[in-house]
Amino acid sequence: MKTYVARRLLALVPTLFFASLIVFVTVRLIPGDVIDLMLSQNDVSASKLTRDQLVAALGLDRPMWEQYGRWMGGILFRGDFGQSLWQSVPVSELLLARMPVTLELGLLALIVALIVAIPIGVYSAIRQDTTGDYIARSFSILMLAVPSFWTGTMVMVFPSIWWGWSPEVRFVPFTENPIQNLKQMILPAIILGTALSAVSMRLTRTMMLEVLRQDYIRTAWAKGLSERLVVARHALRNALIPVVTLIGVQAPLLIGGAVIMEQIFVIPGMGLLLLDAVYQRDYPIITGVFLVVGVAIMLLNLVIDLSYGLLDPRVRYR
């Protein structure tokens, strides 16, 4: 188990290397140039500096490989993700401030997704082809079909027109005032979570139906167990393994969704940071966000692979 984890962590190194290369290069291929943007705005620094001076000051006159080397070296040896081109603040500082917010939103959305998907999926399976099953399945198709940015916008717009109520947009960190914080986070989390729940619900239903046909479920019935025990103790655990895998696959969707939700609900997380950085071509921030998100997704998938061992005793890590 320990060697397995060590090997998996080691395997992250080449993956991250290639990921960082791709991110670093593609970011610089975005049309539009940060220098033009800076010069076009009546920025104080821009008015005093010539174009060449500005390029040199930002280190953008160096060859691409040297820029990459410096950037990587900084991260590896000093934990330094570089400076924001616009704000002259270390990127690592920005990331540290924004990461917990996005993490919270993602986690809340995931919890919502599971709370919605698993019980409804199970219900749908054990009451297959009943009205309840059809309602649940229609609901999940609806959730799949409606994009969360649309739902988010509607939730933002219509309540304020109808009832003069609009969601909280003044951000308060969780550590400062949890209740106030959750008040703002819960709506985007629900919207994002229900959108994600659609696929997991379908998979939970399918897997439950599959498991309920197994011989050992008949054994459980023959033991005289109640439906509740047959489902909860004997079926659910075996049905959940693929659902857990799906969560890992959906993690990038979760982060992509969080970016959009942060924009709509004005939540100062990494998504908002990234979006602003892309508009401003603030390369160090963009690469920093991508790298952190990449590491997070890879670690999440490692955790998921490890959790199979808890669900299925046949799994051995070698």
Added chain:
Amino acid sequence: MGAPILQVRGLTTRFRTDRGELTAVDDASFDVDRGETVAIVGESGSGKSVTALSILRLIPSPPGRIAAGEVIFEGRNLLELDNASIRDIRGNKIAMIFQEPMSSLNPSLSVGIQVAEPIHEHRRTPWAAALEKATELISRVRIPDAQSRLASFPHQYSGGMRQRIMIAMSLGCAPSLIIADEPTTALDVTVQAQILDLLKQITKETGTALMLITHDLGVVARYADRVIVMYGGRIVETAPARELYKSPRHPYTVGLLTSVPRLDGDTGQRLIPIDGQPPDLARLPPGCAFAPRCRAAIERCHHERPKLEPVSPTHQKACFVDANLVQ
């Protein structure tokens, strides 16, 4: 011997299929006495497993349904009980052992939990005590080192060991009847005898009645007190095991016996196969289901369905043909 422990009367189970509803068990009636071992014999599709599953109402529904009949156990008709009452019978008064030990145990629960579970659920025994009882049962089915095996999982066991676990599981609540649905079909020949010996010995010690579903006449000869032969969903003959071997009265039974090699038979004796194919349950003939394959069939067999009638007080057959001709 007293009243039978289980009385099955006119049991009829049907399955809906693409080709219409077929009758998997047709008007089956038989008794199981206290402490007795009854074998139900037949080829695949003869309705023997469906009979077993119908008794505990474990037929998947849909597509299956028990269309008619009574299953009287301890004075109550199991087919009319509410869900809570039938649950109280399953695994408690009547336990069941299945054909596939590889897939009949839950892969994600420890063996200890699975064996202790019926004790915990039916007897309201706390888990710790139920697990202790499970240890006892596991050593009773002759698995060494039972204590340390409680935490192990089914995939760590061989087929024979898993079937022993299934047996241990069935014994938890000291049932008065164990239904074993082809318990050794999926096992190696060498292991088959061990498992059946174990089952026989334990049921004898505890006075538990055993209903043994099998297609293997060798098993029947060695372990059963009484035999029920099924063909095409119907019971065609029933007799004490010894008598059935000595003087079978139904042509199908005769066919079964002569198509199997016997250790005590003459060397060089030819085996006589039964001609034709097992019947298609969706297209049973109007008369005797076996008539199309029967060497002794007369005109009447093709039009009229023979009823199960006594040959002697303990022996019944469903056949029009004179018994002597059959032999």
